[in-house]
Amino acid sequence: MPAVTVRHATGQYQVHIEPGILLSLPELLGGALGRRKLVLITDDIVARYYDEWTHATPNARALGARSSDAGIRLRCEARLTFPAGEEHKTRGTWVQLSDQMLSQGLDRQTAIVALGGGVVGDLAGFVAATYLRGVPYAQVPTTLLAMLDASVGGKVGVDTSLGKNLIGAFHPPAVVVADPLTLLTLPDRVYRSGLSEAVKHGLIADAAYFGWIELNARKLLSRDLDALTHLVHRSVEIKAAVVTADERESGQRAILNAGHTIAHGLELAAQFRLPHGEAVALGLVAECRIAERMGLAPEGIGGRVLDLLRALGLPTRAGTSIPTPRVLEAMLHDKKNSDGEVRLALPAAVGRMHDAAGRWTVPVPDDLLADAVAGLA
Ligand SMILES: NC(=O)c1ccc[n+]([C@@H]2O[C@H](COP(=O)([O-])OP(=O)(O)OC[C@H]3O[C@@H](n4cnc5c(N)ncnc54)[C@H](O)[C@@H]3O)[C@@H](O)[C@H]2O)c1
Numbered sequence: 001m002p003a004v005t006v007r008h009a010t011g012q013y014q015v016h017i018e019p020g021i022l023l024s025l026p027e028l029l030g031g032a033l034g035r036r037k038l039v040l041i042t043d044d045i046v047a048r049y050y051d052e053w054t055h056a057t058p059n060a061r062a063l064g065a066r067s068s069d070a071g072i073r074l075r076c077e078a079r080l081t082f083p084a085g086e087e088h089k090t091r092g093t094w095v096q097l098s099d100q101m102l103s104q105g106l107d108r109q110t111a112i113v114a115l116g117g118g119v120v121g122d123l124a125g126f127v128a129a130t131y132l133r134g135v136p137y138a139q140v141p142t143t144l145l146a147m148l149d150a151s152v153g154g155k156v157g158v159d160t161s162l163g164k165n166l167i168g169a170f171h172p173p174a175v176v177v178a179d180p181l182t183l184l185t186l187p188d189r190v191y192r193s194g195l196s197e198a199v200k201h202g203l204i205a206d207a208a209y210f211g212w213i214e215l216n217a218r219k220l221l222s223r224d225l226d227a228l229t230h231l232v233h234r235s236v237e238i239k240a241a242v243v244t245a246d247e248r249e250s251g252q253r254a255i256l257n258a259g260h261t262i263a264h265g266l267e268l269a270a271q272f273r274l275p276h277g278e279a280v281a282l283g284l285v286a287e288c289r290i291a292e293r294m295g296l297a298p299e300g301i302g303g304r305v306l307d308l309l310r311a312l313g314l315p316t317r318a319g320t321s322i323p324t325p326r327v328l329e330a331m332l333h334d335k336k337n338s339d340g341e342v343r344l345a346l347p348a349a350v351g352r353m354h355d356a357a358g359r360w361t362v363p364v365p366d367d368l369l370a371d372a373v374a375g376l377a
């Protein structure tokens with residue numbers, strides 16, 4: 001499968017997507033980074049799978065003659081690990097990782113390899129953005145969310161007690177290497193949580209892709225490798241096209257926030273116990289309903305999105321564990337930072353976002369927001 005190219009202000013990078021491609025990681029890193037000292041950063045859960053992926057993948061076994069040297073034979077100067085989980089995507093972990101690199105005397109000839117989910121990618125990318133004023137890095141995403149979303153676009157950073165991703169940078173990777181085989185070891189809930197971002201990509205940009213996900217929901221749920229590879233590839237193409245057009249989020253990139261404003265409110269209200277992808281599923285349903293009520297999208301779009309998310313095993317109701325008044329409170333609180341109004345990027349149809357003369361978001365009245373959020377209960 002051909003690599004996807006992402007262009008940005010100072011260059012471009014390739015996203016390689018193929019089952020078994022981890023076996024070619026050394027060559028791909030060499031091509032993108034040259035002869036640099038590599039530092040592998042990962043979390044403690046992914047570290048446990050590392051040998052399995054690199055020495056016992058079905059592809060590695062099938063490679064026959066090459067099997068003796070199969071596996072990532074990365075010559076790393078250091079392999080740094082931190083405890084898995086969003087709660088460790090902090091400045092504290094950033095300090096630890098940076099200090100470990102400094103104490104080993106690693107110079108500007110260093111490059112970082114981020115192996116893991118979105119937490120590793122954001123954190124290791126932020127270390128790369130700031131270490132000695134910036135060193136190159138490679139994204140090697142191992143969750144569905146990281147493959148089709150987080151590893152592309154160059155946004156890196158950490159959370160603070162006041163909110164997610166509040167400290168960070170734009171630092172595009174030198175290369176992204178996504179091996180769908182790694183997704184086979186993901187826990188179900190983590191795996192499914194990534195699917196809502198793919199539904200979002202279809203909704204915002206490609207009706208045919210949305211239809212393909214509908215037709216292939218069962219295959220995707222059973223992690224059929226061909227279906228998964230196509231899914232990651234098409235989603236990356238869509239995200240790449242949007243971020244290439246608008247690297248720093250001045251306009252069109254706002255469409256990638258579809259479902260996310262309400263998702264954010266839900267995540268805050270649930271104190272981040274709700275996985276991001278599940279919050280996005282709920283946010284997409286609520287925001288589609290708002291688009292219907294504002295007359296921006298045809299009736300029925302919310303139902304179609306809901307049916308697909310349900311078929312993919314994602315939640316479409318918040319249940320009683322997330323108090324909806326708190327969701328609204330969190331969103332209205334956020335409003336203070338955006339000129340006193342909540343603006344949403346809303347669909348015009350499946351595959352196309354509402355565009356009011358180049359403005360990709362519209363202000364939404366508080367009572368409509370309240371109804372849509374209450375409708376999730
Ligand atoms: N930078 C961006 O543009 C962007 C976009 C979307 C999300 N994000 C960020 O991504 C993060 C969420 O990423 P995530 O959902 O990948 O979470 P995550 O990185 O926490 O991974 C989820 C869990 O899966 C484990 N894991 C990872 N790969 C595995 C594998 N192949 N097999 C078994 N277990 C594996 C991890 O150790 C972790 O416990 C959030 O912090 C979010 O803010 C960033």
Ligand SMILES: [Zn+2]
Pocket residue numbers: 149197260276280
């Ligand atoms: Zn998201």
